[in-house]
Each structure stands twice: as structure tokens, then as C-alpha cells.
């Protein structure tokens with residue numbers, strides 16, 4: 001599990017420049033930005049906070065996110 005302390009300090013790297021970029025944990029393994037809808041996977045207990053990764057999932061509905069997230073290649 002990713003620690004609660006870590007989750008509380010993580011922010012969307014795109015939105016944090018201008019607003020809060022707060023993230024919601026969904027399915028226990030995705031972090032969804034409340035501002036832009038980018039979705040960042042948590043793979044092997046490590047949140048992948050890459051903008052390009054968030055971009056990849058921006059159009060995918062929360063309910064359609066794969067669980068567990070695909071491994072990064």
C-alpha cells in the first residue's frame with residue numbers, strides 16, 4: 001500500500017502550478033485529478049506522477065480504468 005502521508009502531499013503536476021491539483025484515490029490504484037481529470041496509476045506501490053502518463057488516461061472514464069493498471073513499458 002501507498003502510505004496515506006504520501007497520498008496527502010501528492011498533487012497533479014500539471015494543475016499544481018495554477019490551482020490545487022488535488023487527487024482522489026480510486027480503485028485503490030489510480031490517482032484522479034479533480035481539476036483536469038488526468039489519471040495517474042499506482043504501479044507496484046509507486047505513484048507514477050508523469051504528465052504524459054496522466055495524459056494517456058484523461059479521456060478514460062473512472063469506471064473504465066483497468067485494475068490493476070498496466071505495467072509501464
Ligand SMILES: [Zn+2]
Pocket residue numbers: 012013014015016021033034035036037038
Ligand atoms: Zn490536473
